[in-house]
Every structure is written in C-alpha cells, then in structure tokens.
Amino acid sequence: MTDPAILVLEDGRTFRGHAYGATGETFGEAVFTTGMTGYQETLTDPSFHRQVVVQTAPHIGNTGINDEDPESRRVWVSGYVVRDPARIPSNWRSRRTLDAELAAQGVVGISGIDTRALTRHLRERGAMRVGVSSIETDPEALLQRVLESPGMEGADLAGEVTTPEPYVVPAVGGKRFTVAAVDLGIKAATPRYMAQQGCEVHVLPSTATAADILAVSPDGVFFSNGPGDPATADGPVAALRGVLGVKPVFGICFGNQILGRALGFGTYKLKFGHRGVNQPVQDRRTAQIAITSHNHGFAVDAPTEGPATTDYGKVEVSHVDLNDGVVEGLRCLDIPAFSVQYHPEAAPGPHDATSLFTAFTDLMAANA
C-alpha cells in the first residue's frame, strides 16, 4: 500500500500516490466516473477497455468482489485511480478483496491521490491520455511514454473485447423471440434482461455480417454497447444497414451510435463524456425523466428539432440528457428501429429504464 506510484497526464499534470492493484505501468484515456456504487460492474464493463478510470467516490472496495456482479469475463479498465481503497471488504456476498482481484488480473492502479483535483482537471481540459506507473519514478520519462501512447479518437476496439465465438443465452420461462445480439462489448445484464422477456439471445462476434445475423433468423437484432470511436465501426454499421428495415432493431450506447451512423448521422467526441449513474434523461414524448447509467465519450450528432428525414424515412431524437442536451436516443418513425445512448440494463445504476426491453419485445411482436 505504501509503495509510491505516479500518475501523469498528457498535458504534464502529475499526481503522486501509492501503488494499488498490480504493480507495473499502464496507459489509456483518463476518464472519471461519478457512480457511488457498483465499482465491480464498472471494472468489468467492456466499454472501459483502454481507459484509465478515476473513481470520484473516495472509498472504493468496501464490499469486496463477489461472483455474481461481474458484467463480463474480465476486468477491462486499463488502469484504476482511487482515493481510499478498503483495507477489508465487508459484505455477505464478498469473496475476495478488490485489491487482490486487480492484482490477479494485472490491473495497475494508484491510490491516495486528490481524485477531485484530477476530476476537475479533466472536466476543464477534457478527457486525455494518461500513464500510471508504480515502477517509473520520473514523471518526465513517463510523460514521454504517455505522449507515444495511442488516443481514443480513431480507435477500433470492438474487435478486442467481443466474444471470440457465438453463444446462446436461453430464454427464461417460455421462449417468445429469437434475438441476434451483436457483441461490440456487451454487458451480461443485457442478454439477462432480454432472456427474462422470453428472448433466446444469440450473441454474435463484432465481425458478424448482415448475413451472419439473418442466419440465426432472428425476430429482432440488437447492437450492444462497446469501447472505441464509432467513426471507425464501419463493419457493424454495414451489418446494421443490412438488417435495418428488414428486422426490428434495438441499440444501446455504441449500438446507438452505430444506428446513428447507419441512418446517416455523424458522431463526435464529448469533452469529458458521461460516466456515472445519475444522469437525467428525458423521454421527449412523455416528458418522463429517467435517472440513468451512462458510459459514453462519443455522441450522435442528430437534429433535436423535429424529425429528420433519412434514407430510412423519418427519424426523431427520442431522448435527451437534461444536463447538457446531448442526444440520448433515436427512434425511427417509418421502420421498426430505436436505440438509446445510455444503459437501460443498468448494472451499475438505476433500473428506471428497464421498460425499454419490453419496448423491444413489443416491437418484435408488432413486426412478427
């Protein structure tokens, strides 16, 4: 706990703290998340691949690590920054400590720094590259390596996080629908929710083509969340175009950006992104507000005033974030397709938007 570690941002700002998790050196995009619960789900969310995550909540690790809450097969963050790691975990489900888990999975972290100062810095200057090291003591040297490390823009990462082989999540209770889910970094909670709605979910690798998708003769197609720059995801965009208008489509997060691109909209990088579990998103039809779980650094650039006309007919922005007006959802008016930028599957986060999974099955039923 007391071995020194340093964190250096690409603009040179340096923080000194203690080694946490695995000792070593790591690089990635520095992002902060403001969730006060759910670090285990956060760490295992593939969308964080190649990102060094800063937890604004000071005490992390209090409930240890259990076997039920991981959202994927491993921890994906490339580095972890916390202020006060728990010394002992305390929860009836806890199996081991977070510290041990990070070490076991080779995740380099740093603790004991002014995470609020770091967060304010990122808020002002935007997400940027960062290096964390418990072996290098010279910030200058580390800075050089940070500057050599790749950035997020133009990064195509879905391929690195997707499932190598297709697999099937069976429906819970009677099977009502077959869903083809393209895994761009999918979280376990998503197929789980679909299965509870009576969907048999065929999870396909990110390389799946329209043909591969149609091959499972799905009632509906789903494009998952995932890491990286949507501008590079030409494969998934093409695949989606191939099923758009043919099958009901639902997308979450990265999937929302893919749909956006398929419809002809652009995407752009947010200054510091939305990461947390307290984002107010408004459904523009009902004016209802859902407090939602977010994890996105990019957003869709679609007109919020009135429906836009696309190759696939009229499309409206269905949801917006009330904090900054960012597009949080798309709804096609002439074909069965919709998507949201946030995470209705929560994990971590509120369950306010789980009804979207029913909306998806309703859409499949209506277009059966």
Place this chain on the structure above:
Amino acid sequence: MPKRSDINSVLVIGSGPIVIGQACEFDYSGTQALRVLRDEGLRVSLVNSNPATIMTDPEFAEATYVEPITPEFVEKVIAAERPDGLLATLGGQTALNTAVALHERGVLEKYGVELLGASIDAIRAGEDRQKFKGVCDAIGADYARSTLVRTVEDGVTVAGELGYPLVLRPSFTLGGAGSGFAHDEAELRTMLAAGLVQSPVHEVLVEESVLGWKEFELEVMRDRNDNCVVVCSIENLDPMGVHTGDSITVAPAMTLTDREYQRMRDTAFAVIRQVGVETGGSNIQFAVDPATGRQVVIEMNPRVSRSSALASKATGFPIAKIATKLALGYTLDEIPNDITRETPASFEPSLDYVVVKIPRFAFEKFPGSDTTLTTHMKSVGEVMALGRSFTEALQKATRSLEAKGAELDFASPVGSLEEWLPKAKRPHDRRLQAVVQAMRAGASIETLAAETGIDPWFLDQLALLGEVAADLAGAAQLDAETLRAAKRHGFSDVQIAAIRGDLGEEDVRRLRHALGVRPVYKTVDTCAAEFAAKTPYHYSSYDEEDEISPGQRPKVLILGSGPNRIGQGVEFDYSCVHACYALHDAGYETVMVNCNPETVSTDYDTSDRLYFEPLTCEDVLEVVAAEQRSGEVVGVVVQLGGQTPLGLAQRLKDAGVPIVGTTPEAIHLAEERGAFGRVLHQAGLTAPKHGTARSYEEALAITHEIGYPVLVRPSYVLGGRGMEIVYDDATLQDYIERATEVSPEHPVLVDRFLDDAIEVDVDALFDGEELFLGGVMEHIEEAGIHSGDSACVLPPITLGRADIARIREATEAIARGVGVRGLLNVQFAIAGDVLYVLEANPRASRTAPFVSKATAVPLAKAAARVMLGASVAQLREEGMLPAGDGADLPLDAPICVKEAVLPWNRFAGVDTVLGPEMKSTGEVMGVDAGFGTAFAKSQEAAYGALPTKGRVFVSVANRDKRHLIFPAKRLADLGFEVLATVGTAEVLRRNGVAATVVRKLSDGRGEDGEPTIVDRIVAGEVDLIVNTPFGNSGPRLDGYEIRTAAVSRGIPCLTTVQALAAAVQGIEALRSGEIGVAPLQRHHALITAARSAAGEPRYGGAAGATEGGDG
C-alpha cells in the same frame, strides 16, 4: 408542467417549540419554504408558536401567527386568512398531526383548503403503521411482523406469537416517544401501559425485533409527473435498535453493493408511489440483515424530516425548497440546481466526500436518566462534518461536539477488555469512544462486530485510526509526512499533542505551519466535480487542491453556536443568521462558520460563504487564514453564537485575529467573578453576597458568613451546570463531594440565595456612548429558577417606571464598566426593594429573538452593525432602530409571554422540579392584549390547554402556603373542586377554601382501598396539579411521584405558586370567552404607530447619551 395557477395563498404550519425529536431543522425547512412561496408571488401566512425561529420573522410572510399549533387555534387562523392551500409537510410531526386533526374536524372542507404535498390518505398510509403494512404488502416489500394493540392483555397475547424481545411503538408520537424494547412480559406490561397513554390515539404497535441489523435511510423526492429521485442514502453506524436520531450516521451509504442499493432504491420508489405522496420529499428507512442481505422496510415519513435537513446539507440539494416548488406544481426538470445553475434538479447528487453526523446528548442535565440508547430519541442536537474520507469526517465530527472526552482518545493509558468491552456493547452516548478503547485494549474487529453489530468496515476504519496514532507516537520526530498522514485522517492538533505528550497544541500548530501542512477547502457541488459549482459551500480537507475563490468585498466571519444543547439552542443561531443578513446588506461579504446541520445558518443561501467546520480554535484559525488568503477579513463576530465562539475569543485574538465588538478583555471583565465584582462596585451596584471556596472548609466558612440558603456552583458554568440551592451544612458537604472536584484550580462559587426575589432579564445594545434597552423581561417564577426555564413577560407587568429606570441605569453602567460593543444580557433580582445583579453576559442572549418579536426591533441585526462600528444614533437614522427603546413601550403594546418547554416525557423517572440548572429544550411565545390571555396561550402552546373546570390538586411547601391562598380561593370560586394534602388542606380550610383531603402516597391506600393522590392522577381524575418542592429541590418521594404521574398522564403540573397565580389569570381569560388570534405584523404595526405618536422619547437619542454620560 407549469406552476399551478389555482393557488394564490398558502398557510404554512411550523413545528412549534424545540423538543427532543423535533428541533430547528424545521425552521430551516420552513424558512426555505416561505422564501420560495413569496418568490412565487403567493400570499403566505404562517402559524408557529416558537419565537426563536427565523421563519417567524415578520418579513418572511404576510401574516405570521405566533399562536399555539392546535387544531382550535389553526382553525381560527384559517378562518382569518382563508388560504387556498395548506402546507403541513414542512413542520414535522406536529404540523402533520394538526393537518390530520383539521381534516377530521371538517375544517379543511369547511373553508375549502387544499392540503398540498401529501394528501390525508398519504399521511395516514405513511404514519399509521397498520396501514403502512398494507402498503408494503401491496408492493411486495418485506417488513418486521407486528400487531396493533389497544390493551395490555392483547399485547401479552401478541408477544406469545412474536416472541421476545419486542419493539413497542405508540402510534403518532414524536421521535418514537414511549417506544422501546420489551425483553420479557414484566417489561412488556409496564411499557405497554405507559405507551397506550402516550399515544394520542391510544394504540401501540407490538413488533418483531430486528435488533442488530444494519440500518439505512433513503431521502426520496417525487414530482406530479411521477419523476422520482433519491437525494441521499444514509447508513447508520449504530445498528438497528438505536434511533436514527441518536445514531452516528454516514452519507453516502458505505457498505452496499450496487445490486443491494438499487433494490433498496426500487423499493423506496414503490413505497412513495403506493403511499401516494403526490409531490415532495419522503424519508424511508430500511434494515438489512448483514448475514443474508434480507431487506425490510422500517418506516416512511411523508414529509421533510431531520434526516432530510441532514441530507440537504450533506449533498447541497435543498429538499425543503424543492419540495415547496413541487407542491406548487413544478416538476423536477423545471427547477434549476442552484449550485451548478446550469443543470436541473431532476438528478441524483453524487458525493466525492464523506459526511458524518453525530448526535449531542444532555444526560448530565438529568441525573438518574437512563443513558442507554433505544428506539426513542434522547439526543438534543447534532453535528455534521464533511471530509474526503470517513476517518477525516468522523474525527472532525467528534471535535465539533464540543463535549469533554468526545474526541477519540489514543493517548491515555490502555484500559482492559473487561472494562471496555461491556461499555462498547451497550448502546449509549459514548459508545464510539468505548469501542475505540476496547480496540486499544486488544478487542478484535470480529469480536467487536459480534458484540456491537457495527459493520466490520467501520470498525476497520477505527482500527486504521489506531494505527495512525501509533505511527504518530512512534515517529522519531514529527516530519511533514507523518503529520500530513495524521491530518488526512482528521487528527486535531490537540489529539496530536496529547499523543506526542512532549508537545502542546500550539507547538503542534507552529510545527505544522512551519512544515506547510495546511488544509485545503473543497466545495459541496452535488455532482462530484462533474460540473462547476457556483455556490461557495466549503469544507476543509488535508488534500491537494484548494478551491477558495477570491472575495470581492471586505469579509466578516460569523462564528455559529455549534450543536444544539440545553442552554444553547436555536436562539443563538437566530442571532447569527440576522448578522449575516444585516452585514450583507451593509456591504460586507459574510462568511458563516458552523457545524450544526439543523440550522438556518448552515443553509448556503444564508451567508455569502459557508464553511461547514468544527468550531475549535484550530479549525477556525485555518478558515480565517484561508479567507485572508482570498481577501481582506475585517472582523470575526464571536458575540452571537453563545458561549461556543465567546470561549474562543481570547485565543483567536492572541493569534492575531481581528475580533469585532466587545473585546476579549471586556468579555473577561464580565465573566470573571472578581473582575465583575469590581465593575459592579465602581458602578455602585449590588451583587448577592458571595465568595469563592477552594475547599469544603472554605465553603463552610463563607456560607456561615453570608448565611443560608446559598447557591453553590463550580466556577465554570454554562446553562447553570452543576448549580444547587443549599439549605444546611449536610447538603453543602454532600454537594461539594458529589457535584464538584473542588480544588484551587476549580473553586466553588458560593452566593447568598435570594429568597422571594423577582428575577428580571434585560437585553440591551451599547455602542460605547449610548445604550439601547432592547427589553425588560419579568420572570413569572421567582429567582432560583433558571432564566432559561422560567416563564417571563414583556413588557414587565408588575414593575413600575422607577424600577425600570433603575434597571436601565444599572444596565448602562454595566455596559460602560465592562466596555460592551454590541449586545449585553443582564439578569437582575429584586428583593426587598434592593436591585441585585445576578450576572451579565456580554453576548447575544437566549431571549434576543423573543425581545425582537415582542418589541418589533431587530436587535441582533443592530448588534452586528454596532460591532462593526455603527452607532445607535446612526441606526436610528437608518430606521433599523426606532426612536426611544424597549424601556418605554407604549401602554397598549401587546403583552408577550415566553414559556419554556421541558423534555420530562423523554426521561422517564427524572424529577420534574425546576431549579437554577437549566433543563428546557425550547420555548414558545403567547401574545395578546392582556396578560391572562397571553399566558393561557403560552401554556397551551407549550403543554396543552389549561383546564377551565374540574379538579385541581394542591400540595405546596410551607414557605409557599401563604401565597397559595388567593389563587386557590379563586379557583374554588371558579367552580374547581380543590383536593389537597392534609397540611395544605388545613391552611386552605382556615381561609374558607373547601378543600378535600386526599391520601398521600406515603399514607398508602385506606383500609377500604381509598385511593392515594397518585392513584387518582393515574386514573385521570385530576385536571390541574400544583406541587411545589419541599425545602430543597431533591426528589422528595411524594412530590416526585406526583409530578412524574402528572407527566406520564400529560396533566398540567405547576411547580411554583407564581405560575399558579399566572395560570389563574389564564383560566379566567379562557372562561371569559373566545380567544382571538392576530398576526405579528398587526402587533408590530400597533407598536410602531404608538411610537411615532408618542413623539419625543423618554430615553435614547443623543440627549439621552450625554445625560447618562460617564460620571
């Protein structure tokens, strides 16, 4: 959704006097609500009997009714105001219960008043535990099994099914009054009997116990578009079994996984929807089985609460303010978050710091009371601290308590497990400290978790503190790294000095500053730094980056009064808040420093900058330094927050801090006996004969010289701590041995006790030249009853012009002699036409708000200005002060009676006798044209209506018998049946009062089972009790039993003949017909009109000053 257009005028019900379970958090909520309502352009009226509140300041409403909060009086107000809407969700249980009563009497319907926020059904579903179980069933939520019983026998049957221990909860009582654990049938029977009486609806819920589970609370808001948000999650460090109000609580929750937390959140929303709280805030409590994660719902409060005030301060999300807007029809997304300004209120705050709340108790005030914490609240106040870690926040909170031995002790010799483990196991006011000592004695986290039910994570944090302390002790010498590490875990300079042993607090500070180990100040921003905060609401932390922005205008720091406690409550916060307002208007940047989450002063809207910090020398010095770094600090105000800041004055000054107003040296003149004696002597004023004893022998000698009775007390006192009236050598010896560790350092003060003396309280303002007499208050009870506990009346009703003139001159002489700049409170006693000075407090007093309300003068505001150099004359020109002053109130000025409210019902078995030691928690004001009516109102507001007919029982000490005759006769004439104990009955009979003799308790029942007086009281056959303590104030069995029976039966019990005389006037007023209500604004208009009509004032003005000039 836009604001509703069909509501143009709203009546708000406040929460009345400060009592245990309902403190000034409701002044905070209410004040916010009133502000919102007025900003929205509505006509606002208010009912609240508590004059010490900000919300009852006339400028906060069109019509402010300082009247009893009873259905009868509120109906009168409704009839007068005809409001469209009634807001009862901001005045605690009192307001809620009143609203229900008004509905049941058809008043709301009759006057077409709509209940805003929560409907009657919602209130019932939330508050009525039976209905609430139905709610839980409907949403499939788990809860502790329970049955409602109306008789003791039913209770015993239920116990058969649920098994012991059991939780008993009388329905509709405050802060769980009367509830607790029954471990066996005997306990069950006694507790149930008492509980059935205490419950206004005579029902008690008998409930399965989940003792030792983890306890959580969620603060939830809902708008009329059914949007719900959780404002804050709170985890209790003390497990189930200790009332949340008495528990150390932490925000956000520390030991829940997201899965568990979200499940709790889902249930909370289901509850608020099912209960049907249409808009506003609710508080929902949960218990979680640490072994299985099973969650049960404990209760919900469909209103703002103590916890919601805490949550507001903890997160920066102003629940009451937003609840009010929601009640008017806005939705969360339409309300801006006033901290970020650019994001809406429809979100859930995220914290990047930890908040710890610790309750403040007052057991030392109630000898014989049970300090074990249970399901009903016993604490009188609380502190909150913020830190970047739990340890930092916890230690800041412990020192915020200002209680000897509250700060965790890692320095004293390690004790034994045998000694500490049992103490750690029993939930009591010092359990945290005991747990730490047990740990030092070698108790493992596992053992302590098993013994206390405290979560291992918290225990490990305490263990961590122990390790840091060990590093401190072990370090060869204190280097920056060691110091910083300790500071990051909240260790104070005092603690560090104690642990090092070889250093003093000042040394540590000097060293720390030399090494550059200083705190930075972070900001409470609701969003964990995701967005920029526009509101300077700060807390200190030994972290890296400071966030204090430069100030524009000259800055004045106002030091608050810390946690509410008996003797120092909301009254002092009132004065601090007024200073903020006045100095802001005068062009200063006001900086508030305080650690009490219940108060208006810690609302970030009140001052220009808010520092939520402990009020210790160290913490205040660091704030001053931070403010000096960011601008010019012209002064620090220590006079308004009571003894807390006053006690810091000298040390702050020595550290070079500019203290404004009365200088520390002058303060010393007033507070140090000898010095003050000389001041009085020079002014030709008399004090009761007195002396200072350093040993029992000296005490005895002095006493024999000045003669019995004497009043003895330790030399350092606040709120009359440790004072007693002593009548003989035996008691004197006993006192010296029991109450004081008398020594040269801690001498005992002995005063001649003035029998039969009228006590008078004076609040005045002095600018160095001129005295502005705020008000002269005549106590109802004679001297000997602490000024804070005795009822008083303003204007004085039995003092003549001459008396007032004398008092005025004496006050001015003292102000001059002491060198007061600002407020001065003097207590006089008039005995045998001699004017004695009991004491002078060179600070804002408990009565300042009462005086301001009674005389329409903003005393505290004026004081703040005077402290910063304004003169009385100048303030008269500005119109802040009127011509003339409180000494020459117009004859037709309303009569205002202040009555104290005592917490007897909280401390079963404690004798209810009043004495020189203050015991009241709050006060009410009764105002009307005549004394009788005003007094009757004050009684009704404090204890319930005086009886207008029925049976009165009288039993008084010999010294009181003479004074008893007239009032007793009058009661008989009014048709009361008079019961009396033999001695008293004889005297009454001889004076033509047909008094029936009743058996004393000590007589026992007669052979034919004739009941004793206690039997008859318990049987509810007595309507009024007059019982004055015999001889000295120790609990004499009969009197004691009588008074306790009265309390448990809720029967008015007068313990002085003076109070009886006043009560008789009150009863006559009540019988003479309808008592009306009138808003403060009207009373004030009357005074102001009379003042301007009066023309040339008798006192004051430049002339007054020169006349009274130095002689």
